[in-house]
Amino acid sequence: MKKTIIALAITGSIVISGVVAVAAQNSNKQDVLSSQEISKKALSYVKGKVYKIELEQEKSGPVYEIDVKGTKAEYELKLDAKTGELLKKSTKYNTSNLTGKKIGIARAKQIALNSVKGKIRKAKLDKEDNIYEIEIIKGKYEYEFDIHAYTGKILKKDKEKITSAKKGNVISLRRAKQIALRSVNGVVQQAQYNQNNGLYEIHIVKNSKTYKLNIDAHTGAIINQRDGNSVYTASNGSIIGLEEAKQIALNAVGGVVTSANLDNEDGVYDVEVQSGEFEYEFEINAHTGAIVKQQKESISQTFASIGANTISMENAKQIALSKVSGTILSANYEQASNLYEISISANGYEYEFDIHAQTGAIVKQDQEPLENTAINNDAAIISSQKASQIALSKAKGTVTKIDLEEGIYEIEVKDGTYEYEIEIDAKTGDILSFDKEYED
Incomplete structure (x- = not known):
């Protein structure tokens, strides 16, 4: 250009x-x-x-x-x-439209970690721009985030491979031991640097068990960790299977596996399990079967974030419609940034609003011509509110997303345990499809 x-x-x-x-x-x-x-x-x-x-x-x-x-x-x-x-x-x-209170650096870190599960290397507030700058290391990549200090919205997310030139000098053996001891609070039995693979190999004894950790000598990231008395290996000598990884997670907490996949970049299985009122996230070493990381979160607390402390989606849509009178094309709640994203078609333009879910303030507004206005100008289609009512008659919960595309409303409903995806004919109001699954 x-x-x-x-x-x-x-x-x-x-x-x-x-x-x-x-x-x-x-x-x-x-x-x-x-x-x-x-x-x-x-x-x-x-x-x-x-x-x-x-x-x-x-x-x-x-x-x-x-x-x-x-x-x-x-x-x-x-x-x-x-x-x-x-x-x-x-x-x-201007941020004066908001509550005047920043989200805090701990919340900014969590927003970044919700996007990339890695290790935070740097976090600071740019007071001039009101932006939290967060850097995360995950495997061979470095991620940089700019997060709005008031709304929590991710303004920028960059991913860059860490090259040897960028890595520079290795961390000290003492520093590697400190990192290992933060993960396993025991006694260091052995510690050495392997120049061939650029890793510190640390052995720690705790409660008569030996834990073996490999730490990236340049970034300080824990590449893998295993319990020497509970080592899992695949029969073919490569990696364990997905089903075995699921079973390892279920052996730890019981419940139902809602998501499981192999992260080739880090060599771990990411497994999510729902057990009772809690959701667990596991990272399981694909070679050893050791649980590298385990997190626990209350499902009710997660769902409450779009509850009493926020305005409803219908209120958010009305705020947007008070600015521009037209047809709602889409409406979505972004939990990480605590914003409603509303799109409206009117007078040949598409208007996009970011609305703060607690204050109702319009944080951002975009406007550009519509490429195809045929369906959007069709007065015969039902309103988004009517489509939401039809969806909620089928699935009780909270509408978290609604899109109008090619004459079909695509609606997402969550009730704290399940997530429903419903397609509704925008002209007739007929339910075209209905899917139900555990929330991710």
Whole structure:
């Protein structure tokens, strides 16, 4: 994509005075609006001060990308460079619209770990941008997250393979022992560095058992851990099977396996088990069968996060509809960020809202033309509220997601134990399919 910067911010003194400095004019482009003309067009859509203008060449033709700062929000606009027509609008509201209380770094870490189950290497708050920056190591990869300090929404997630150049020097043997002892509180019997595979091999004795741990010498991550008195090995000498991994988890807590898969990257089986009122997550070494990690969470507490302390999905939809009168295309609750994501079709545009589930504040609003408005403009379809009622007549619980696609409502309902997926004909209201399974 070819980009020409037409106007760019701005020294500190100019920012304070509110004056926008135009750096250059593209005099060779007689068929596009000037920066002054496009600024006026932008301010006809939103109120504020233009502080950045960029001219880009897209497949459909030249467009302007304009940033406008208002008193309550910042706007990113995309306008047709020839006509000034609004092609897209993104609104980022100031955090004063929220409760004024940050989620805390512990909560930010958990949001990142819910996305990638690994080891946190770094976590800090960028006070200027109100963003928690979290780095996680998992296997051979490093993940970087930017998490909004007020909403908990993941703004950025990058994944990068850790190269030998990036790893640099290895951690000390003393540091490796400390890491091992945090996992198994016993007595170090043996500790050595294996240069061939870049691992520290640590043996710890606890309660007459010997635990063997392999620790990445560059990142400090525990690659695997096994109990020397309870070693599992596959009959073919490679890895244990999926069924055996499930049985190992069930031997630990009983219950029902709701999810199980092999993570080839880390060489572990990820197994989830529901037992009574709790959900357990296991990481089981695929070579030894040792339980490397085990987490326990109350199902009722998980479900309560979309309960009394949050507004309902219907309330969230009404908040969005109070801004734009149209047809709900989709509605979804994101537990990690505590936001409702609502999409509305109206007047040939699709509007997307992020609404804070506790305060009802509109955190973000996007607008862009619809590619296909045939189904969205069809007055014969039932409303999303009616579709939700039909779904709840079949499955009692809470609607956590609703999408309208190709004349079909796809609705997700959760009751704390089960998750239901229901497809409903958007014109007739007939239930087309109904699936029920344990919540993941």
